[in-house]
Amino acid sequence: MLPADLASPLWSWNLVADFQQMWSFPFMVNAFRAGTIVAVAAAAVGWFVVMRRQTFAAHTVSAVAFPGAAGAVLLGAGAVYGYFTLCIATALVIAAVRGRGDREESALTGTAQAFLLACGYLFIALYKGLLEGPQTILFGTFLGITDGQVTLLLCVGAAVLAILALIGRPLLFASADPQVATAHGVPVRALSVVFLVLLGAATAEAGQITGTLLVFALMVIPAATAQTLTARPAASLALAVLLGLTATWAGLAAAYYSPYPLGFFVTSFAFAGYVIALGTRALRGLRTPFAVTVPTEEAA
């Protein structure tokens, strides 16, 4: 194990005792609760993000939580309003240009992200005394999550999952094959907007408690891992949630027993899973050389 401070508790390999020790502190219980909710909601939303190849949009929406918070603090309003306003506004801007082609979309998304982050920097510079702010907001902290915040997270998480369950089938259809879906009368564009707003709301809520980095990582990596392992929608969705949960719990435990930050452990565990999944797929491809693999389009 990593050399922890003398004050830090020591990890024994008796899991039951370890979890009893961690959960004897209310803040750790809340951290586990919040982590569980965020992991489940982020994995479910992220599964669609990965399926729709909208990782850039997801990252932008999660990154603008920081200027939202900084701006709200500067204006004297609660940070919560700032988060929601900017995350949802950005989601709407991205939704407005979606469908105009990759170039326009990627340039505009990038500009919007950089400009809003610059605004966040300006707000900090004007406000002063929030110097610790950017890194806390980016990398998150899991200490000091209150019961009220957990309840709020639970409500938002449940709402996100409910809406996702409601629009899940048409959204899956629209994501997998937009042309055929349009022909069948599925409102592809409206679904795209709703999904982005949902993404904005989910990241706004989760980001303020656990940091935008963590939300983005929990959205993309478990879903990417699951879709690497299986092509069946239901199975990979369930797998994504499971992987997200595992990474979060393992990360929380590791962060508790070592002096290093939570974001590092959660992303590392999740990424290790992704690398293993890619390796497994490569091995499977080697073992069955006659299976139909995707042609590399080198015909040109």
Add this chain to the structure above:
Amino acid sequence: MTTDLLASSPLSQPFFQHALLAGTPIAAACGLVGYFLVLRAQVFTADALSHVAFTGAMAALAFGCDLRLGLLVATVAIALLFGTLGRRARPDDVVIGSVFSWVLGLGAFFVSLYTTSRSTADGTAGVSVLFGSVFGISAGRATAAAWLAAGICLVMLIVARPLLFATVDEATAAARGVPVRLLGYGFLAAAGLSAAEATQAVGSLLLLGLLAAPAGAAIRLTDRPYRALALSAGLAVAETWAGLFASYAVPKMPPSFAIMAAATAVYAVTFLIRRPAATRPRIRTPAPARS
């Protein structure tokens, strides 16, 4: 720019001269690289590289070496890694997202390593990497940055023609004997280098704007590739200057913000000026559009 009134006083200040000396070639390099990034729809790669730059800088600080070394090594290495992960050196968005969120996690690790292990830790180092400190750049570093950025510009101008061919019609370019893969790798390395350079000017979180906004504006304004390439570089330089002068005039405004604000304003104006011909709403096509 019409900043003659202000120009007399700030130009005599050494810190402002250094900022201009470093900022101008860096902006030009970002404009050139950014044009191809937007044309190849690879802005997300740049976004990832900008966050990688943060991790690189923090790793260098944590291990006590030169910050610029960490920046350059990290961005170029990850850029080349992205190249190997995607087909024909064009990485997939999901792969990029997974890799860079892990790299950002590593960044968080290095930050804590740096702030806990070094008693002389500079608490604002992280902030200045994230948001840049172009007015704090020293003469030596400005000169070095200017030479490197000028080198990137030169390389981009040399490869502009084949790279443009490879970007617009990859299959035909490959058939004509253009080394498409090699160009892809070279271009990613150049993007990594310019990300490392731009981190010193506007910071790792904001350099994306310098890459995306001038190029996006140039592509909206003209369809002719070379004109757009020149316009993108020109706009980037002009916006950087405008930002630097504006920040000098209003000291409360950080230079990085002023540069981003100028870049965003120009890009927003292009939406008012002219709508390109291909604005008809269309559904996402599975294959990259060929123009």
